[in-house]
Each structure stands twice: as structure tokens, then as C-alpha cells.
Amino acid sequence: MQKRRVREKSMRLVMKFGGGAVADGEKIKTVADLIGKCKEEGEGKESNEMVVVTSAIFEVTDILHENAVRVAKEGNMEKVKEFVEDLKKKHEVAASEAIGDKRVLNVVKKEIRERVGEMEKALIGICLLGELTARSLDYIVSFGERLAAPILAGTLQSIGIDAMHLTGGDAGIITNEDYGNAQLTRTAEETIRERIMPLLDDNKIPVVSGYTGETKKGIITTLGRGGSDYTATIIGAAIDADEVWLWKETEGIMSADPEIIRNARKIPYISYAEAMELSYFGASVLHPRAIEPVMRKRIPIRVKNLLKPEDVGTLIGNEPEVTKKAAKAITLIENTSIINIAGTGVRSISDVAARIFSVLAAGNVDIIMISQGSSERTISIVIDSAQLERAINAIQSINAGVIRDFTSNSNVCAMGVVGAEMAGTPGVAGKVFSALGKEGISVIMISQGSSEFNISFVVKKEDAYKAAQAIHDVFEMGM
Numbered sequence: 001m002q003k004r005r006v007r008e009k010s011m012r013l014v015m016k017f018g019g020g021a022v023a024d025g026e027k028i029k030t031v032a033d034l035i036g037k038c039k040e041e042g043e044g045k046e047s048n049e050m051v052v053v054t055s056a057i058f059e060v061t062d063i064l065h066e067n068a069v070r071v072a073k074e075g076n077m078e079k080v081k082e083f084v085e086d087l088k089k090k091h092e093v094a095a096s097e098a099i100g101d102k103r104v105l106n107v108v109k110k111e112i113r114e115r116v117g118e119m120e121k122a123l124i125g126i127c128l129l130g131e132l133t134a135r136s137l138d139y140i141v142s143f144g145e146r147l148a149a150p151i152l153a154g155t156l157q158s159i160g161i162d163a164m165h166l167t168g169g170d171a172g173i174i175t176n177e178d179y180g181n182a183q184l185t186r187t188a189e190e191t192i193r194e195r196i197m198p199l200l201d202d203n204k205i206p207v208v209s210g211y212t213g214e215t216k217k218g219i220i221t222t223l224g225r226g227g228s229d230y231t232a233t234i235i236g237a238a239i240d241a242d243e244v245w246l247w248k249e250t251e252g253i254m255s256a257d258p259e260i261i262r263n264a265r266k267i268p269y270i271s272y273a274e275a276m277e278l279s280y281f282g283a284s285v286l287h288p289r290a291i292e293p294v295m296r297k298r299i300p301i302r303v304k305n306l307l308k309p310e311d312v313g314t315l316i317g318n319e320p321e322v323t324k325k326a327a328k329a330i331t332l333i334e335n336t337s338i339i340n341i342a343g344t345g346v347r348s349i350s351d352v353a354a355r356i357f358s359v360l361a362a363g364n365v366d367i368i369m370i371s372q373g374s375s376e377r378t379i380s381i382v383i384d385s386a387q388l389e390r391a392i393n394a395i396q397s398i399n400a401g402v403i404r405d406f407t408s409n410s411n412v413c414a415m416g417v418v419g420a421e422m423a424g425t426p427g428v429a430g431k432v433f434s435a436l437g438k439e440g441i442s443v444i445m446i447s448q449g450s451s452e453f454n455i456s457f458v459v460k461k462e463d464a465y466k467a468a469q470a471i472h473d474v475f476e477m478g479m
């Protein structure tokens with residue numbers, strides 16, 4: 001009983017550190033010191049309970065991805081050896097810089113060698129077969145996080161903190177077999193609780209490899225790019241954390257990209273629904289699925305700035321903010337293409353739409369926006385330009401009796417205006433489009449979701465920055 005009372009004053013936190021935060025040994029050391037400080041900040045006699053989630057070292061996921069593809073294509077065994085050696089070096093150097101305690105360093109270095117050895121075996125297999133499946137790609141890219149976690153845990157141990165590293169699977173992140181974008185199984189939460197809680201009761205800090213999971217059969221999966229945020233919120237929800245802190249090298253969630261909009265400012269508070277709209281619409285603040293686990297349990301997320309740890313950052317919570325601002329943020333997705341598809345008129349528009357969407361889904365094309373005029377039998381969709389070729393191939397496969405014609409345009413930019421207050425506030429759309437009109441910008445396509453938290457539209461690429469600034473100004477987002 002006594003213990004519980006003291007406990008209530010301290011917090012149970014999940015903290016996630018992104019790739020930039022653990023970019024090298026020195027940064028990993030800084031992160032470890034920060035973790036130590038946060039742990040001791042608990043009030044009362046007991047320190048905070050903490051779970052740490054780490055990303056791969058900066059750019060390592062990209063490097064693994066590129067090399068796996070290259071090895072399968074080129075089949076050059078020499079290059080495999082070279083690549084494996086470089087990757088091992090990179091992690092050993094980081095470990096040596098971060099870990100002061102010789103004994104701990106030796107253990108970690110041994111772990112690095114073993115893991116890199118496993119990876120080398122897989123790459124040799126991929127090289128010989130010249131084939132890279134989604135399953136083997138997930139296995140290869142998982143090494144980024146699976147190498148970073150031992151280094152961070154070792155760094156914590158080296159400064160006297162009782163930490164241990166876990167893979168996503170060890171931590172109970174049990175998923176289906178949807179490689180590259182795996183979904184949590186229904187019983188995973190329970191497993192996570194069973195695996196993590198005893199460690200917290202022992203006053204240990206589990207350091208979990210983000211982004212990765214495991215199927216019931218023990219095969220490694222990943223949760224989609226940027227998935228470490230998602231790992232953190234999944235664990236946060238499973239263990240009923242008080243808060244989930246996502247440490248980034250940015251101020252928090254911003255009203256616009258500060259590189260484009262000069263007076264962009266940090267948003268101090270944003271609701272789950274708004275943050276979700278933002279992450280779906282190109283603001284690379286959060287993994288799009290990261291909000292969902294904590295939303296159910298109303299656990300707040302804080303996006304914290306590593307460069308200013310005292311700053312409160314951006315708080316993401318359940319309640320809509322009481323604000324006069326109808327729109328809070330403007331985002332843009334720069335490399336987008338619009339495809340206009342005209343039906344033949346022989347079939348109903350629902351039938352045409354059904355065929356289009358099913359071939360696009362089969363071709364793994366993600367749709368950013370859809371719009372359809374009522375009089376014309378034309379459907380417009382916006383996609384990432386990187387998927388344009390796939391989309392065109394998919395649409396060409398539809399039988400000629402369905403589609404009359406289609407065109408595409410890559411010289412466009414999709415933009416989204418986000419704010420919960422837009423729902424039910426008359427005149428917001430008017431304000432958006434008259435601001436664009438005043439600047440002489442013509443709008444190519446418009447859509448508004450029924451949540452009304454987001455108005456999205458498409459403009460010519462060359463108009464995008466001017467459009468963003470005009471909207472940022474008219475809604476006074478910078479104030």
C-alpha cells in the first residue's frame with residue numbers, strides 16, 4: 001500500500017529517440033544522460049518508471065534498404081563484404097564513443113559482431129539467389145534498430161543505470177505477416193504487458209528496438225517507415241503509461257514547415273484528431289498510425305525537443321483546444337501527381353470507381369486525395385509521384401470498355417489545411433480559397449473529408465509556397 005502511494009507521484013513514461021538523436025556515439029551519450037536525468041525526476045522516493053524506444057542510427061535504415069536492393073540486383077559478393085564491414089565499423093565506433101566502461105563496451109561489441117554476422121549470412125543468401133522478398137527485406141532493415149538498442153542500453157549501463165535491450169519481438173510486439181507494414185495482433189498488448197511490467201517492477205529500463213516486430217512464428221517484421229513512434233505508442237498503451245514522449249531534433253509540431261514559411265511557429269497543443277490529419281497529410285511529425293493506440297486510452301503524447309529538453313514541446317491530447325483559430329497548420333506534399341480518369345459512360349460511375357481503386361490497391365498505390373465531379377464521369381486522384389509509373393500500369397490494365405481516357409500531371413503540389421475548429425465553422429473554406437484568389441493562384445482540385453478537420457487542395461507546383469504563405473497569414477497561424 002505504502003509503495004503504491006509513493007509510486008503515484010512518479011510517472012510511468014515511454015520515451016522514443018529518433019535516428020537523428022542517436023546519430024553517433026556522442027549523441028547517444030547525451031541521450032543516455034538525458035534518460036538518467038528524466039528517470040531521477042520522479043517525485044517522492046521513487047524514480048520514474050521508464051521504457052526507452054530507439055530508432056536506428058541516422059540514415060542506417062535507408063542504407064540497409066538500398067544495399068539489400070542493390071545486392072539482390074547486382075549479385076556482387078565483394079560489395080556485400082565491404083558493406084557489412086562498413087556497417088560494423090559504424091556501430092563499433094559509436095559504441096566506443098558512447099560507452100565509457102570497458103567491460104560493458106566489450107559485451108556490446110561482441111553483440112554487434114554477432115548481429116552483423118547474422119545479417120551478413122542473410123545478405124549472402126540474397127546475393128546468391130538474386131531475389132529479395134518482402135520478408136527478407138524486413139529482416140535486413142530490422143538490423144538498424146537491433147544494432148542501435150544494444151549500444152544505447154550499454155551506454156546507460158556504463159553510467160550506472162540498470163538497462164537492458166529488447167527487440168520488438170522480445171518486447172511483445174507480435175504482428176501479422178504484412179511485411180513492411182505489419183499490423184499488431186489482437187493479443188499483443190497482453191504480451192507486451194507481461195514482458196515489460198516485470199522489468200519496470202525491478203526498476204530496470206527496457207531499451208526496445210523501435211520499428212520492428214515479430215510474427216507468432218518468430219519471423220521479423222517492420223511497422224512501416226518511421227515506425228519507432230508507433231512502437232512507443234503501442235507500448236505506452238499496453239502498459240498504461242502516463243505519457244509518451246517522442247524526442248526529436250525539432251521544436252515540436254509546427255504550424256508549417258519552417259524552411260518554407262518564415263514565421264512558422266510551434267503549436268503548443270494539438271488534439272489527436274488534428275495530429276492524425278497532419279501526419280496523414282505529409283507533415284513528417286509522426287508515424288500515421290502512432291496516434292491510434294494512445295487515443296483509445298487517452299494517453300497524452302509529447303513531442304519534445306532534444307536541443308531544448310526543458311521546453312514543453314507540443315502536447316497531443318484528447319480534448320480539442322479552446323481557440324479562436326479555425327485553422328492551425330498548413331502542410332504540403334511536394335512530389336505529387338494528379339491523374340484524371342474519364343469513364344466511357346457505358347458503366348455506372350460506381351463501377352468505374354470500383355475498378356480503378358481495386359487495380360490501384362493491387363498495385364500498392366497509396367491514394368492521397370480523391371475527387372469526383374457529379375456531371376462528368378471523371379475521377380481525379382492524387383498520388384505520390386514515386387508511385388506514378390505503378391499507377392499508370394495499373395490503370396492501363398483496366399479493360400477498354402470501362403475507361404475512355406486518362407491523363408496525368410506531375411507538376412502539382414497537394415496541400416492540406418488542418419484545424420479542429422474548422423468543423424462547423426462557416427466561411428473557413430471561403431477564407432482559404434479567397435486568400436488563394438487574391439494571390440492569383442488557381443486551384444486544380446479540392447476535397448474536404450467529412451471530419452471537416454482538413455481541407456485539401458491541389459495547386460501548380462510553382463504556386464505552392466506562395467499558397468502556403470497566404471494561408472498561414474490569413475489564419476494568423478504564426479501568432
Ligand code: ASP
Pocket residue numbers: 018019055056061062144210211224225226227228229
Ligand atoms: N528507422 C526507421 C525508419 O527510418 C524507423 C524510425 O526511424 O522510426 O523509418
Ligand code: MG
Pocket residue numbers: 018019020055056059061226
Ligand atoms: Mg529513422
